[in-house]
């Protein structure tokens with residue numbers, strides 16, 4: 220039996236370790252019975268589940284219709300299936316991954332009154348009950364549960380556990396990802412009577428009246444449960460580890476188009492926001508895009524999470540178009556891949572050792588300016604990226620000889636380079652599902668290696684593996700002589716975490732593209748000397764941090780002493796979170812609008828980088844922990860900065876405002892490739908009867924998508940800053956459009 224930190228691992232993990240890692244989103248379809256209104260209106264039920272995986276459209280009048288009549292998914296549920304059945308035979312396995320340290324999300328998607336809330340209330344209730352049951356059966360582990368509930372209404376976020384109706388902001392936290400600022404976190408006791416809590420949330424939820432559903436919910440609701448657990452016998456010990464994961468229950472607003480619910484005025488505006496979010500969600504199936512909903516749920520849409528989507532349908536003939544749209548969305552969702560990991564948080568002591576090893580490696584880098592063996596990889600990567608950007612912006616390198624050499628290198632390694640627009644669209648913490656993983660995403664996985672253990676890694680003897688990993692980190696002792704003489708070559712250079720270091724180097728290199736007004740652009744600050752200068756600065760910075768942590772001297776002036784008891788650092792007063800600090804250091808975050816950036820709080824007598832808001836640490840607090848600064852957070856903060864800088868360069872150089880013709884070509888090519896991939900996937904779908912109809916839908920979808928992506932001067936659906944339309948294109952026949960072409964407001 221596997222264990223982490225000596226305790227038994229959840230059974231579910233053992234189930235998953237063999238098969239999980241990269242997996243498709245689980246797509247479930249739930250057909251509800253005709254409701255009273257529909258029965259009174261003599262509605263006909265046109266949809267039928269013919270087995271556990273296929274739903275069929277049975278309209279005898281459909282002769283000549285070009286739409287497919289059969290759709291196949293992971294599981295379909297008939298109108299007479301109970302929610303418990305939907306849970307046990309569908310969402311349960313994904314939802315309960317959370318007790319194994321694996322993030323999970325369950326979405327409900329469908330038109331208004333199709334049964335999303337009805338389904339999600341049950342799913343949430345059953346999941347919470349199972350989690351408590353699990354906790355009661357695993358006394359050997361200590362659990363901490365946190366619970367939050369928000370709604371997103373008109374792109375404003377509201378806390379459903381608070382009576383305060385102020386809208387909350389989203390923050391990009393290097394450790395936790397995108398988080399809602401100041402959201403109320405309920406504790407275990409409040410959670411236990413989950414039914415009560417859920418109805419409070421439901422009552423709080425924004426409800427508007429529409430023709431379709433008198434109680435129609437016009438907002439997205441996200442209930443989030445975070446579970447952390449540690450083996451009791453290891454708590455407070457050096458090699459203690461913590462599993463930490465969240466499960467999201469997402470009840471989306473109705474997906475129907477605004478016109479069908481006769482929306483107008485304020486309601487139309489709501490409809491626009493809802494449709495925008497849903498459009499975005501749909502688009503996320505192809506590309507990760509921006510809305511509050513998708514920012515918050517990005518990990519569930521292609522990142523470190525297991526995800527299930529329950530698409531709810533009305534069988535009524537009058538809703539056939541919406542039902543088809545929902546099924547189309549479900550077909551797209553089937554193609555989304557996520558890459559879940561077990562999230563293991565290491566103890567701070569182990570992280571100090573890890574930092575020290577990084578430091579040793581950086582020292583070694585500094586002493587080996589001539590690239591050799593592993594270091595040549597970083598230098599080569601840096602040069603290749605330089606060439607890539609330069610090619611995009613200025614064409615051939617001014618130095619013909621060097622330019623040719625570099626270009627050759629670039630050509631050779633082209634397949635390793637992520638597509639610019641691929642990178643641009645995966646700006647956060649998301650493992651990319653295809654093999655072209657950007658350097659950023661590779662780096663992130665390795666960066667997170669001290670906090671995330673992949674399922675593959677834990678597949679055989681998870682306990683031993685993780686403990687061994689901790690031991691391995693711990694056994695690399697810092698050579699004090701080398702610490703005092705920082706610029707002597709250091710023998711510890713294992714070659715591990717190459718991508719991490721490469722990222723750090725990119726982050727440190729100050730790689731910049733200047734765009735002189737003369738019209739000719741040049742790449743500057745790319746000399747090795749500069750890179751090493753920055754690297755050296757970074758090295759000092761890391762060294763100071765370690766010294767300060769180890770010596771527990773507020774100004775870091777005391778000589779570092781490894782023998783110092785690490786626990787002494789726990790009395791440090793920490794006053795600011797990492798996300799604030801990051802803004803202070805980088806000036807701005809590429810992810811946050813100005814309004815969303817926090818004013819930095821002046822540091823309080825200690826190393827500027829080490830202020831940590833008490834209570835913000837994600838780790839489980841044990842009696843021994845107190846208000847410890849998270850060294851891991853520090854490391855990840857550094858790496859996040861590096862990642863952001865790197866991404867910023869990519870955006871500036873390849874996909875952003877300075878997009879050159881060659882990049883435009885790349886983007887077009889990427890679009891074309893994507894379209895052809897999509898077509899192949901649909902062609903390969905043998906379950907769909909009418910391939911011609913699918914072809915047509917794909918072509919229409921592509922046309923719409925391209926129009927959205929490359930808007931002409933007249934149609935600017937969601938251009939930054941918003942824009943008015945001067946003409947209203949006729950929607951393509953066949954598929955209803957989830958977003959509203961008539962939108963005129965600036966959000």
Ligand SMILES: Nc1ncnc2c1ncn2[C@@H]1O[C@H](COP(=O)(O)OP(=O)(O)OP(=O)(O)O)[C@@H](O)[C@H]1O
Nearest residue numbers: 251330331332333334335336337432435436472473
């Ligand atoms: N599978 C089902 N079996 C029986 N009744 C159902 C089922 N699904 C939904 N209903 C009923 O249909 C009505 C509408 O359901 P619900 O409120 O869950 O829809 P919704 O999709 O959440 O709508 P909205 O988007 O407006 O929030 C409710 O009265 C609910 O009890």
